[in-house]
Amino acid sequence: SCDDTAAAVLEAPRRVLSNEVSSQYELHRAFGGIVPEIASRAHAERVTLVVEKALSIAGVTLDDLDAVAVTHKPGLVGSLVVGVAAAKAIALARGIPLVGVDHIEAHVVAAMADAPDLEPPFVALVASGGHTSLYAVRSEGELACLGSTMDDAAGECFDKVAVLLGLEQPGGPAISRLAGVGDPEAVRFPRYRAKDGSLAFSFSGLKTAVLYFLKGPGGRRDAPDRAELGVSRADVAASFQRAVVDVLVDRSLEAAAREGAHDLVIGGGVAANQELRKTLARRAPPGLRVHFPPPSLCVDNGAMVALRGAQLLAQGRRDDLGLDVSPTGRA
Numbered sequence: 001s002c003d004d005t006a007a008a009v010l011e012a013p014r015r016v017l018s019n020e021v022s023s024q025y026e027l028h029r030a031f032g033g034i035v036p037e038i039a040s041r042a043h044a045e046r047v048t049l050v051v052e053k054a055l056s057i058a059g060v061t062l063d064d065l066d067a068v069a070v071t072h073k074p075g076l077v078g079s080l081v082v083g084v085a086a087a088k089a090i091a092l093a094r095g096i097p098l099v100g101v102d103h104i105e106a107h108v109v110a111a112m113a114d115a116p117d118l119e120p121p122f123v124a125l126v127a128s129g130g131h132t133s134l135y136a137v138r139s140e141g142e143l144a145c146l147g148s149t150m151d152d153a154a155g156e157c158f159d160k161v162a163v164l165l166g167l168e169q170p171g172g173p174a175i176s177r178l179a180g181v182g183d184p185e186a187v188r189f190p191r192y193r194a195k196d197g198s199l200a201f202s203f204s205g206l207k208t209a210v211l212y213f214l215k216g217p218g219g220r221r222d223a224p225d226r227a228e229l230g231v232s233r234a235d236v237a238a239s240f241q242r243a244v245v246d247v248l249v250d251r252s253l254e255a256a257a258r259e260g261a262h263d264l265v266i267g268g269g270v271a272a273n274q275e276l277r278k279t280l281a282r283r284a285p286p287g288l289r290v291h292f293p294p295p296s297l298c299v300d301n302g303a304m305v306a307l308r309g310a311q312l313l314a315q316g317r318r319d320d321l322g323l324d325v326s327p328t329g330r331a
């Protein structure tokens with residue numbers, strides 16, 4: 001759906017036989033962001049190879065497949081089109097069912113592939129470069145979105161603040177490293193909380209607060225040093241990271257409490273953040289298990305799409321060759 005070409009073979013309900021990802025990171029690096037046209041061309045070049053690799057690692061052929069699942073929303077239109085076309089070709093050629101999967105719903109259930117005893121109901125936080133959402137998985141048939149970001153995603157905020165701090169991309173790991181030698185109490189950055197008590201997120205105010213802190217009133221400072229700031233860049237990184245983590249942890253624990261959940265799942269690239277892991281482990285109340293799936297299931301991957309597809313198939317969902325893409329995810 002974005003810049004990773006991924007395919008997996010799943011033995012239903014949740015045994016991952018292979019999970020292949022071809023990252024386009026190097027292709028987009030020089031542009032400072034994903035270039036949609038480059039992404040869709042690279043998908044078209046790679047999708048067959050990645051599918052073949054996933055099949056061969058799983059030790060199966062197309063003839064062994066019972067169904068094919070594909071993400072058709074939300075995401076970049078050109079990327080989605082390539083994946084959906086490939087999946088339709090397989091379904092048509094082999095006469096097997098096709099099922100379209102919501103990419104975010106796939107993230108939400110991804111942890112089930114790694115935890116045989118994780119069953120609904122549970123609450124999931126998905127925080128990546130593209131999304132920040134809380135879901136209640138009340139049953140495999142009922143996924144309810146409890147709150148999403150109204151502007152930037154959490155990972156996107158890490159990436160943008162990394163640019164402000166002169167760090168390399170992706171910003172999350174770079175900020176975490178620098179934060180390791182900083183004081184998280186040095187600067188009190190704002191933590192968004194919706195006035196209506198909803199579980200919505202917002203990170204643009206935090207990003208702007210870091211910008212103003214670094215650049216000074218009127219944005220006059222260019223490359224501020226420690227003397228100008230009164231604190232080190234590491235202190236800024238640590239204080240920023242603490243603010244993001246506080247917000248993610250507060251809302252997730254609130255969601256779990258509202259749902260009366262016994263399990264909380266954290267997914268998406270930001271789940272790699274050690275401060276987030278430590279803080280959740282420390283603050284989770286007794287009786288709430290916190291699951292951090294392995295990185296291969298947290299980042300964009302095919303196994304989560306196959307898993308969600310298998311769940312939908314079990315509920316009787318089938319799509320036909322008219323399956324369309326929906327970049328916004330609303331259609």
Ligand code: KG4
Pocket residue numbers: 002127128129130131154155156158159170171172173176268269270271272273274298299300
């Ligand atoms: O799920 P993901 O690999 O890709 C998509 O966004 O689709 O997530 C990538 C995001 C980036 O914004 C990156 O900065 C962030 O996850 N990220 C982190 C960490 N590792 C990756 N954010 C905070 N701390 C980390 N250790």
Ligand code: ZN
Pocket residue numbers: 103107128130299300
């Ligand atoms: Zn994603």
